[in-house]
Amino acid sequence: MKILFVHPHGSNWMGEGTDITSLFNLMPPLGILSIAAYLEARGMEAEIVDCYGTALRGEALVAEIVRRRPDAVAFSCTTSSFLEGYALAEALRERLPEAAIVFGGPHACSVGVSLLDRFPAIDYLVIGEGEQTLYELAAAGFRNGGAIPGVGYRKEGVGTLSAPRELIPDLDSLPFPAYRRLPDFPRRYTLPLFSYPTAPNTSIISSRGCPYQCSYCDRSVFSRGFRFNSPEYIVEHLKMLHRDFGIRHAFFYDDLFTTDRSRVARFCELKERERLPVGYNCIARLEHVDDELLRLLKRSGCWQVNFGIESGDPEVIRKHRKYYGLDEVQEKLALVRRAGMRVKGLFMIGLPGESEASIRRTIDYALSLPLDEINVTKFTPFPGAPIYRDIREQGEFDESWPLMNCMNFVFVPKGMTREQLEGLYNEFIRRFYRRTRIHWGYTQMLWKSPDSILRFLRHLPEILRFEMRQKW
Structure with a gap:
């Protein structure tokens, strides 16, 4: 078969x-x-x-x-x-x-x-x-x-x-992914530019599911439980990637890598003991990190921590996800920087209930944070997300499936226009990245991430054409 x-x-x-x-x-x-x-x-x-x-x-x-x-x-x-x-x-x-x-x-x-x-x-x-x-x-x-x-x-x-399928209780029972079935792995596959120190690199996932109730997240595949691979399994996974494919850096694409503190601590201990020459990035929730955990991450080879911040407007946050104080966000991000790791902030604009004023608050807030880089997505109401059920009551929704990739404004909140959202999105990116501190950070990539510099220069014509289309 x-x-x-x-x-x-x-x-x-x-x-x-x-x-x-x-x-x-x-x-x-x-x-x-x-x-x-x-x-x-x-x-x-x-x-x-x-x-x-x-x-x-x-x-x-x-x-x-x-x-x-x-x-x-x-x-x-x-x-x-x-x-x-x-x-x-x-x-x-x-x-x-x-x-x-x-x-x-x-x-x-x-x-x-x-x-x-x-x-x-x-x-x-x-x-x-x-x-x-x-x-x-x-x-x-x-x-x-x-x-x-x-x-x-x-x-x-x-x-x-037919009938609901029960979730796989023991993720360690699954074999490692069949990376060898990709003809150009790992050469063709790479982490985001400037988000890694060495190549080749790749992504892995060490958990499934999420217990949180964010309005915009679709949990249709893995449900809302939380299951994860053991620290021993994760270390063996990294060892296989290094041995068979020469991988030197990995991104844990888990939404909740740091949720189970004992798992993370054991993973860090094992990885440090094995002297495994593979660095990594991870995504963390702000309420999970503290000085002790961050020191463990750094010692075991963590290079960058990503945080879902989403918005700088407290009312927007309360409406769509578990609230976390904006001042506390700044404190936690500063802890990551002091521990010696890069920090990336993940934001979203165009959520139901947003206005030009609230988006501008998000932009100003992002500029005040000790972030090395950002990723800004355009809110997309996916069919499996809780917010999808009444999305048409909260604004204009063009449910064109090919455009529903978080990079097009298919939804426009009441009181706003698509042109307004596009302008604010471009302003967000422009104001964040056209700052001296950020420019200096990317200058340091000459020695911190030389492969990124080479890839950037190799594709400079495509980047320039994109910049011209955006008319920044």
């Missing part, structure tokens, strides 16, 4: 021009890699076509998939990549009529079985974690999906969920 996984590219990030983001930040499709490894460990053949890592598009991509003659094609799609994936599925339905077509990933899990009523080329949906569900579906020859938990199938022509 051969399963071919496809990770569609989706729409261009801003809807026009060249997608420069994948030149400077390309994460391996870890969900697909985990499922592929699970299938291989049980005697099945798994292949992967990551459209971000290949130049193949359109007919050439279809021809390549047909050439491999899979028994099933499994698509993993975000909301913005779903329609591109479905167009491929329609073409494959004609060219590979015997192959089963399966869709999973965030969009399938958040929209659910109603997709089967609207998109006839899809045979099955995998709802929730994919490892066990896809294996059992494949082992059954892609028949009788209704008997397998976690499967969306058609019953009398109507999309139906």
